[in-house]
Amino acid sequence: MKLSFRWYGRGNDPISLDYIKQIPGMEEIVWALHEKQAGELWTEAEIKDEISYIESKGLKATIVESVNVHEDIKLGLPTRDKYIEIYCECLRNLAKNGVKVVCYNFMPIFDWTRTDMFHPLADGSTALFFDRAQIQGSDPQELVDNVAKESHGLTLPGWEPERLARIKDLFKAYEGFTDDKLRDNFKYFMDAIIPTCEEYDIKMAIHPDDPPFSIFGLPRLVNNKTNIDKLLKANPSKYNGLTFCTGSLGSDPKNDLVQMIDNYQERIHFMHVRNVRVDSNGDFSEVSHRSQDGTVDITGIMAKLQSIGFDGYLRPDHGRHVFGENATNTRPGYGLYDRAMGAMYLMGSWDMAARLQK
Numbered sequence: 001m002k003l004s005f006r007w008y009g010r011g012n013d014p015i016s017l018d019y020i021k022q023i024p025g026m027e028e029i030v031w032a033l034h035e036k037q038a039g040e041l042w043t044e045a046e047i048k049d050e051i052s053y054i055e056s057k058g059l060k061a062t063i064v065e066s067v068n069v070h071e072d073i074k075l076g077l078p079t080r081d082k083y084i085e086i087y088c089e090c091l092r093n094l095a096k097n098g099v100k101v102v103c104y105n106f107m108p109i110f111d112w113t114r115t116d117m118f119h120p121l122a123d124g125s126t127a128l129f130f131d132r133a134q135i136q137g138s139d140p141q142e143l144v145d146n147v148a149k150e151s152h153g154l155t156l157p158g159w160e161p162e163r164l165a166r167i168k169d170l171f172k173a174y175e176g177f178t179d180d181k182l183r184d185n186f187k188y189f190m191d192a193i194i195p196t197c198e199e200y201d202i203k204m205a206i207h208p209d210d211p212p213f214s215i216f217g218l219p220r221l222v223n224n225k226t227n228i229d230k231l232l233k234a235n236p237s238k239y240n241g242l243t244f245c246t247g248s249l250g251s252d253p254k255n256d257l258v259q260m261i262d263n264y265q266e267r268i269h270f271m272h273v274r275n276v277r278v279d280s281n282g283d284f285s286e287v288s289h290r291s292q293d294g295t296v297d298i299t300g301i302m303a304k305l306q307s308i309g310f311d312g313y314l315r316p317d318h319g320r321h322v323f324g325e326n327a328t329n330t331r332p333g334y335g336l337y338d339r340a341m342g343a344m345y346l347m348g349s350w351d352m353a354a355r356l357q358k
Helices: 044-056 071-075 080-096 132-136 140-151 167-173 179-200 225-234 246-250 257-263 298-307 337-357
Strands: 002-006 028-031 060-065 101-104 116-120 126-130 203-206 240-245 268-273 275-278 284-287 313-316
Touching: 002 060, 002 337, 028 044, 028 313, 044 060, 044 080, 071 080, 071 167, 071 179, 080 179, 101 268, 140 167, 179 203, 179 225, 203 268, 225 240, 225 257, 240 246, 246 257, 246 268, 246 275, 257 298, 268 298, 298 337, 313 337
Parallel strands: 002 028, 002 313, 028 060, 060 101, 101 203, 203 240, 240 268, 268 313
Antiparallel strands: 116 126, 126 284, 275 284
């Protein structure tokens, strides 16, 4: 297992690589060229520059999150072939510089959705929160405006203002769009890029839908066993793989995460491990990584990963905002301290599972 930590780049992340390196067991930085819009080419020079900086700090840079998929590809528009070829060139350039896995998503319009970025918890910390009734009764533009307000100028993945400025046009484009139609367009995309992935030995790891149910009538592809089975069968290559996010899939209590890891172990290239507490009304809050604090069996997940000999990438996903982290100094969900504590909880669970198996 390769322990990793997401970082948003020089001048874009208030957390330094020098601090991240101090987390015991940390090997890899999960990075991206965050200034790039979906459909733009990542040049070799840009990739080399970012990787060289990360490596100069004694960390590796062999996993990327994300190379965003242009909306025309998801919609299946005639322009998609142009953007698919740019995507393939990005993959070639990344692979030539040692990148082995690319995390991405195929969610329409929104990358992920929360209604409150700094929701107060009982212990005095704050965390990302999803109010199901609020989403059902709101306008998408209200959600976009709220996210922009609470991010305080820090970029958020999947919430790029350049794309969301077209929110009304995008919703019109997705009118009547079904899960099957989106799945067909996913298959077209996979069939087009997998030959490049296989030739250059770079794996794709799709992120689950977040939340794992439809919002604003948008289709879903990666939210439960039935749909994941269809997605993996759409192209059977091992290079068509998963980012298994315990927080996204765990926001639906019907998903048996430990069993799903067992089912998909050959196709899981990246683990996002975080905990959520799901309320009876469907609301959910992100909490500490400790199993007892939420409804996700974190220790059971780590034991399962140990038992199958998982050797992919794993990162502590979103954390609470603690120890003075707040809206003025922290990217929502991506503070340093709780993710560092989460990394230690995950490593401790991993090490104990290994000892108990002997």
